[in-house]
Amino acid sequence: MRNMMGSWTFVFSFFAVMILWAGVNTWLLERVLHHKAFDPYPYILLNLFLSMMAGVQAAALLIAAKRSDSISSEVAIHTSTNTDDIKKLIQENTELTSRVKSNTDLLEEIHLHVSNIGLKLGADMGHFPPGPTPPPS
Numbered sequence: 001m002r003n004m005m006g007s008w009t010f011v012f013s014f015f016a017v018m019i020l021w022a023g024v025n026t027w028l029l030e031r032v033l034h035h036k037a038f039d040p041y042p043y044i045l046l047n048l049f050l051s052m053m054a055g056v057q058a059a060a061l062l063i064a065a066k067r068s069d070s071i072s073s074e075v076a077i078h079t080s081t082n083t084d085d086i087k088k089l090i091q092e093n094t095e096l097t098s099r100v101k102s103n104t105d106l107l108e109e110i111h112l113h114v115s116n117i118g119l120k121l122g123a124d125m126g127h128f129p130p131g132p133t134p135p136p137s
Contacts, residue, residue, distance in 0.1 A: 007059075014055055
């Protein structure tokens with residue numbers, strides 16, 4: 001029902017039927033057939049036009065709701081896809097960070113060993129005064 005009534009086709013058809021009805025009843029009855037005035041007090045025609053306006057407003061709201069649903073659906077699909085991509089990237093980043101941490105730890109250990117070897121060689125050759133060397137880890 002929302003797809004049918006929430007369309008511009010419905011809105012224009014609604015206007016056409018109402019204009020045709022009002023035109024036939026006002027122009028045809030009063031001018032051509034010379035009948036009594038169509039909309040005397042209590043202004044039934046005015047009430048009709050207000051009802052027509054309410055009908056158009058309802059259709060416009062349905063059109064807006066349909067568009068909003070479509071946009072929300074597209075946003076949800078896009079967000080779901082992006083969320084999966086972001087989860088994958090976070091997992092890859094976590095793995096790379098772990099690798100960098102283990103390589104950094106290994107590099108620090110290599111640096112400590114090279115420093116200790118340099119101190120030992122320097123002390124053995126008499127370049128450095130003998131002193132305590134840090135224990136190898």
